[in-house]
Amino acid sequence: MRSWLNISSLEFAAGALLVGVLTGIFCERYRSRRRLAGRLEKLMHRQDKLLMEKEWLLREIHHRIKNNLQIIISLLHMQSVRMKDESAIGAFEDIGARVNTISLVHKKLYLESSDRVTIRMRDYVLDLVEYVRDSLCAHRFIAFHLDIADLSLDVSQVIPLGLILNEAITNAVKYAFPDNEASARTSGSFIPAEAHRPGPAAAPPTIRISLHEQPIGLNPPHPHQRTAGPATATLILRITDNGIGLPPGFDASRCGTLGIQLIQTLTAQLDGTFHLTSAPGVDLTITFTRHSNPLHEPAPLSGHHFAQ
The missing domain is CATH 3.30.565.10 (Histidine kinase-like ATPase, C-terminal domain)
Incomplete structure (x- = not known):
């Protein structure tokens, strides 16, 4: 009888130990998943922040390029009005039109492009032709x-x-x-x-x-x-x-x-x-x-x- 009780106690103790080990494993896996989810959430937040910074930088770059090109166009115009040679005036006007063509691209990228790398050609051609006309x-x-x-x-x-x-x-x-x-x-x-x-x-x-x-x-x-x-x-x-x-x-x-x-x-x-x-x-x-x-x-x- 006593032997049977000892065996039952050992089995109970082994079962309790096994339950404890499994519980510990599950708890540790749960905590690991929580830590991993937290890290993943931080990484995603950081990625979103970096994407927003990239978007802002691209917009700022295109904006500054556009402004610089507009300055060049203004300088060309100021120089041309001081000239008397018709061929030289025409050359300056042609250069200004070419620079404006590039400036218009950066204006579209700054104001209208959703990804800052592509442009809708219908709107761009319409604005370009209107300017030249x-x-x-x-x-x-x-x-x-x-x-x-x-x-x-x-x-x-x-x-x-x-x-x-x-x-x-x-x-x-x-x-x-x-x-x-x-x-x-x-x-x-x-x-x-x-x-x-x-x-x-x-x-x-x-x-x-x-x-x-x-x-x-x-x-x-x-x-x-x-x-x-x-x-x-x-x-x-x-x-x-x-x-x-x-x-x-x-x-x-x-x-x-x-x-x-x-x-x-x-x-x-x-x-x-x-x-x-x-x-x-x-x-x-x-x-x-x-x-x-x-x-x-x-x-x-x-x-x-x-x-x-």
């Missing part, structure tokens, strides 16, 4: 038809694309319509592409700009056909006018003008292709692929790009 007083005689897809591009592609647009629009306004004042038939307001209805009368001076994406592997769309595609797509920029066109025998590959050379160099930065035709008017088409790497940086412009 007003600065050249083109609103008095040229109608602008914009057909821009609702897409966003990385800043590394927006800047060369904006500079291409600035050069092409400026050239069209200055040279495509030599008798523009006499043939003024429009207020120059922006007209949606789908609202354009050509009539039997002679068309007013017009510049059309379209930007759309076409999935890789498909044929290029009609010049004014709206298309939509996935993120991996070929982008097609077209700037056309109904002006006097290019001079007979014009060869873009041998042209020595800075505007054409700049457009060709910027197209190379986009890893794209450049196509220029005239029949009638001028049709400039830039085809390129959206960068899949948001950190991709184009090669900087240097003097040898513009060597004669």
Whole structure:
């Protein structure tokens, strides 16, 4: 009887010890999980704080770059008004327009971009064309038809694309319509592409700009056909006018003008292709692929790009 009681006491003691050990293990695991959850919460809070600081720093950087570029534009304007040589004044105005094209990118990144690295092209092209149109007083005689897809591009592609647009629009306004004042038939307001209805009368001076994406592997769309595609797509920029066109025998590959050379160099930065035709008017088409790497940086412009 006593032996049986001893065995029962030992079993009870062993069971109690086992329960105690298991309880200790569970308590320690619970405390470990609590400590881990606390550390994780602190890390997440720190990460949120770092992300907010990064957001603020990016906004501040774009804001300061924009302001510095605006100072450069003001200095160029102040210098140009002191000049008497028309060609020098025109060169300063062209440089100011190019600097403004870049400044507008940083303004969009500062005020409107949700991620500070991409820009909605529809809003950017609208603001850029409006600036060029007003600065050249083109609103008095040229109608602008914009057909821009609702897409966003990385800043590394927006800047060369904006500079291409600035050069092409400026050239069209200055040279495509030599008798523009006499043939003024429009207020120059922006007209949606789908609202354009050509009539039997002679068309007013017009510049059309379209930007759309076409999935890789498909044929290029009609010049004014709206298309939509996935993120991996070929982008097609077209700037056309109904002006006097290019001079007979014009060869873009041998042209020595800075505007054409700049457009060709910027197209190379986009890893794209450049196509220029005239029949009638001028049709400039830039085809390129959206960068899949948001950190991709184009090669900087240097003097040898513009060597004669």
